[in-house]
Amino acid sequence: MVNLKHSPKISDQDRTKQQIVVLRWGHRVHRDARLTSHVALTARALGCSGFILSDSEDGKLKETVEKITQNWGGDFFFEMGNSWKTTIKNWKSKDGIIVHLTAYGENIQISNVLNKIKELKNDILLLVGSQKVPKVFYTNEVSNFNVSIGNQPHSECSALAIFLDRFFEGKELSSSFRKAKIKIVPQKRGKKTLLT
Amino acid sequence: MVNLKHSPKISDQDRTKQQIVVLRWGHRVHRDARLTSHVALTARALGCSGFILSDSEDGKLKETVEKITQNWGGDFFFEMGNSWKTTIKNWKSKDGIIVHLTAYGENIQISNVLNKIKELKNDILLLVGSQKVPKVFYTNEVSNFNVSIGNQPHSECSALAIFLDRFFEGKELSSSFRKAKIKIVPQKRGKKTLLT
Numbered sequence: 001m002v003n004l005k006h007s008p009k010i011s012d013q014d015r016t017k018q019q020i021v022v023l024r025w026g027h028r029v030h031r032d033a034r035l036t037s038h039v040a041l042t043a044r045a046l047g048c049s050g051f052i053l054s055d056s057e058d059g060k061l062k063e064t065v066e067k068i069t070q071n072w073g074g075d076f077f078f079e080m081g082n083s084w085k086t087t088i089k090n091w092k093s094k095d096g097i098i099v100h101l102t103a104y105g106e107n108i109q110i111s112n113v114l115n116k117i118k119e120l121k122n123d124i125l126l127l128v129g130s131q132k133v134p135k136v137f138y139t140n141e142v143s144n145f146n147v148s149i150g151n152q153p154h155s156e157c158s159a160l161a162i163f164l165d166r167f168f169e170g171k172e173l174s175s176s177f178r179k180a181k182i183k184i185v186p187q188k189r190g191k192k193t194l195l196t
Numbered sequence: 197m198v199n200l201k202h203s204p205k206i207s208d209q210d211r212t213k214q215q216i217v218v219l220r221w222g223h224r225v226h227r228d229a230r231l232t233s234h235v236a237l238t239a240r241a242l243g244c245s246g247f248i249l250s251d252s253e254d255g256k257l258k259e260t261v262e263k264i265t266q267n268w269g270g271d272f273f274f275e276m277g278n279s280w281k282t283t284i285k286n287w288k289s290k291d292g293i294i295v296h297l298t299a300y301g302e303n304i305q306i307s308n309v310l311n312k313i314k315e316l317k318n319d320i321l322l323l324v325g326s327q328k329v330p331k332v333f334y335t336n337e338v339s340n341f342n343v344s345i346g347n348q349p350h351s352e353c354s355a356l357a358i359f360l361d362r363f364f365e366g367k368e369l370s371s372s373f374r375k376a377k378i379k380i381v382p383q384k385r386g387k388k389t390l391l392t
Contacts, residue, residue: 031230032230034227034228034230034231035230035231035234038231038350038351038353038354039351041348041349041350041351042350042351042354044348044350045346045348045349045350045354046346046350046354068349072348072349102387103380104380104382104383104386104387104388105382105383105384106382106383106384107369107370107382108369109366109367109369109370110369110370110382111382138385138386138387139385139386140385145384146383146384146385148380148382149369150241150242150368150369150370151379151380151381151382152237152240152241152268152373152380153237153241153264153268154234154237154238154240154241154242154357155234155235155237155238155353155357157234157351157353157354157357158234158238158241158242158353158354158356158357159357160354161350161351161353161354161355161357161358162357162358162361162369165358165361165362166361170305171305172346173303173304173305173306173345173346173358174303174305174306174346177348183347184299184300184344184347184348185347186300186301186302186303186306186307186344186347187300187301187302187342188301188302188341188342189334189335189336189342190300190334190335191298191300191334192300
């Protein structure tokens with residue numbers, strides 16, 4: 001049984017807003033290490049509650065992401081090793097919805113797909129593939145929505161970033177992370193950090 | 197002498213709007229291959245005119261990006277091998293400005309830095325580092341603006357994507373790419389492409 005700490009219907013102090021967890025599928029430990037770490041850190045920095053690496057284990061990646069969270073704050077969780085099928089089944093059983101990011105889906109710019117997702121108010125498991133995904137991801141067996149960030153080939157990392165920026169309407173970029181040991185003080189020139 | 201095909205003041209049919217070219221600094225051929233290709237493809241898909249890999253050569257990367265452009269259309273150029281110093285000097289000599297993307301810069305969400313950049317109307321060379329960048333990048337010897345996409349560590353690929361999405365106000369995601377051999381037809385389910 002999957003233990004989704006922040007899965008739908010589990011109450012915690014942030015349960016008043018629609019939450020997003022990223023599920024990364026198709027990670028290949030050596031080939032995808034850096035890209036998957038960028039995907040996970042993007043999820044954390046841009047307002048997601050957690051990251052699930054499915055069908056794979058990568059201890060070094062987990063360590064990297066958790067170390068960032070320890071130093072830079074927030075409640076971001078990292079899980080790995082469960083199958084996508086089990087994770088999705090569990091998510092759906094708790095009234096969560098599944099959004100699949102793909103270049104083939106409804107274009108976020110020219111359709112009303114984002115509004116439809118937000119109106120539902122259910123928590124979202126955001127599927128982000130690393131390689132060609134199983135065809136079933138496109139069907140309603142798996143996904144409630146297939147969303148494209150433009151219809152050109154580019155990057156799942158970029159697609160995730162834009163989806164989150166639009167979903168949270170930019171607010172995620174100014175949010176503070178509790179229990180942070182280190183903070184950046186933004187400025188025009190140079191690099192300034194605060195240790196707390 | 198750098199040959200910037202789309203550099204400032206070189207006239208072409210798209211010269212009516214403020215253009216952006218990405219300069220990738222610090223690329224390590226093996227370690228960064230996939231991330232840099234995602235950065236370049238993000239630049240192409242999200243409205244940039246070209247991509248410059250500075251201080252490094254990577255024939256395989258060039259081939260990957262140019263093949264995407266051949267198949268998916270548009271006028272995106274790829275250059276490599278020149279030093280960042282020469283490229284920046286040349287860019288500035290043609291009234292172009294330099295924007296450095298960094299987690300330490302002015303936060304795009306809580307400052308008016310994006311408006312200031314857009315008001316200038318000069319073409320933009322967007323510096324995207326791969327590793328720790330030289331300190332001089334933060335000074336006015338190099339950059340006109342240091343811009344952060346939030347002040348958390350995440351990904352230069354994500355930072356670039358959000359900068360471009362906000363700069364072009366989303367329009368880049370619905371633009372058509374001329375001379376495309378292949379196009380995606382966005383839809384709710386499945387994968388549909390058109391060969392032209």
